[in-house]
Amino acid sequence: MPLPCRPPETSTSRDGKKRWAPTSRWSLPMSAEALAIESDFFAPRAAIDDLLSEFLTEKAQNASVPGQAALALLLRDFVAGGKRVRPLLCVTGWLAAGGRGDPAQAVRLAASIELAHACALIHDDIMDASDSRRGRPTVHRVLADHHHVPSTAQRYGLSGAILLGDLALVWSDELLHTTPMPDAHRVAVMRCVDLARSELIGGQHLDLLTTGDLHVSIETTMSVVRYKTAKYTIERPLQVGAALAGAGRQVMDACSAYGVPLGEAFQLRDDVLGVFGDPDRMGKSRLDDLREGKCTSLIVHALRASGPAQAGRLRALIGDPHLGEQEAAEVRDILTSTGARAAVERMIEERYRQALDALASAPFPHGASRILENVVETVVHRTA
């Protein structure tokens, strides 16, 4: 007797789009959704979004400690705005290592990655004393603005945001620990997750140590890029998903060979856009990076290539919290005339080639390779 062929469980969201249920009991391989994720990078997005929303709504509904429901809902709203780059790469990593059929476990792991990332962002906003993210007030601002005792509002905002970041990490762990996976794969999954997190922190710390210091070497700058972005955003999410599917050494190495240069290109493109990008498309000012005094690859190159007068101007302008449009234009001129911009574009191009070369020889299924090829194009040639 043939197995009864039920359609996959779907839910219809507010936007009217059908989505696969994150805890689908559908287990026959090659459902329409499974086929979709084999060719479309963004296909698992709705399932990741739904799982995060359901998980955090449930946390709010079942909160045992007074006050915790509000934290869960605040986190749900915060998380709703993300681009999901890391979780989508996690699902792609699972495909790249031969993952087939019901992607529910990869989606759960992907959602776990996104919650850990929420911790990083919430804490990062405290460290940068940022007032807004994604066009909305940051968590510490929201908490301070809504506190009932005005005299302690600032302190409550800071402390509450530290705690909410911690809670996001703890709930990320809960998703991780409740993702069913073969015991033989669990060790590698956990190892990649733990590594990704500690490398990010190492990169953030090195960034802190060097911010405001205009004498850092290009090697140090590239270390920040490697640990804070390349490994954390591309290499490790791919490997976490790949490990879930039981990837061997070859697949894991291919994830690195592809992910590290691509992640570096991603950050270098960010550095260029932060100063030369279109503010309207970027949704952020071109003054922020310069005012903050970030010693990006662009700045290091320019300082190395410029004469005493230009170097003096750069040192005077970079990190000036009152830097205006006119000074920013002056910095852009120096970055262009010293050849710094062109040098960074060459670095991006070189890494773009490396990532594509790695992909060409990677032992990934065709569908996963196609997706990762598109990711390279998007990352390198984006304008926002």
Added chain:
Amino acid sequence: MPLPCRPPETSTSRDGKKRWAPTSRWSLPMSAEALAIESDFFAPRAAIDDLLSEFLTEKAQNASVPGQAALALLLRDFVAGGKRVRPLLCVTGWLAAGGRGDPAQAVRLAASIELAHACALIHDDIMDASDSRRGRPTVHRVLADHHHVPSTAQRYGLSGAILLGDLALVWSDELLHTTPMPDAHRVAVMRCVDLARSELIGGQHLDLLTTGDLHVSIETTMSVVRYKTAKYTIERPLQVGAALAGAGRQVMDACSAYGVPLGEAFQLRDDVLGVFGDPDRMGKSRLDDLREGKCTSLIVHALRASGPAQAGRLRALIGDPHLGEQEAAEVRDILTSTGARAAVERMIEERYRQALDALASAPFPHGASRILENVVETVVHRTA
């Protein structure tokens, strides 16, 4: 042929005391050390200390990101000062659920609990803007004091301490994820660990919400006590260890029946000592709790029992950052004359009885019960 009977692997520490090696390959049950931990609460302490020290030293030695070695060593120094209440209770929980023989896995899990606790303390010190802990500068102070750029030292101290707290939690996870345990027990261990952490955060957040508010109910105050201390410090560490040994429902429930009232008594004793204790024995001022405006059980009771004049004085004094010895003496007089101190002592006594009663009917082995009996006495009748 009988098994070769080798002595357990020990290492001799600087103080000359023999300690069992935390990753001992000794697996015959009933070594001298195993016998010791069956009767002495503090026996596993050296092994926990050694494991933490070795783990963090190794992190410093193998740090791949520049700057991370210094963070690992700072964390090692910070962790070295702890009393190890929670990790020791974890090992005791393992014994209570029938754990026997080599305690290496329970010790590793215990060390993981201590690193997560380090995260809580480091972040707590930021939230309280504390300058010292355990008689030494807090992490954010150490980082700020040693930063090479004076103008950004404060910001680096705050940000670095947020990151080091996060790193402690990530490394706690690494110890957790690399503790070998039967698959059948893992789900329960992870569940207890995740719960302990989210409950602590819930309790800390509720504490934040109510600090400075002298109108909170005794129920709210006791919620803070329950989640921030009772569950986090006593119940959950016991259950984590018990789950490792494969505890069933009865043992887990007995850990709760014992741990929650004892943990509440522990915090209530702290509240009393914070105001009435001997500052020399306590190692901290009796002014801190009062200046901070913490609405402890003592204060709630006194406000409820006092007339308008006394209540007015309490409201004026509690939370005053400049409160001096004379005003503290006045508060103590009110706490005594309103019967608040006696009421809290009765609450402690009641919970002391509940914990002992729970222990009398708990299905624990005799040795574990004896240890937990001594813990009750120490917690309730301590003077510092």
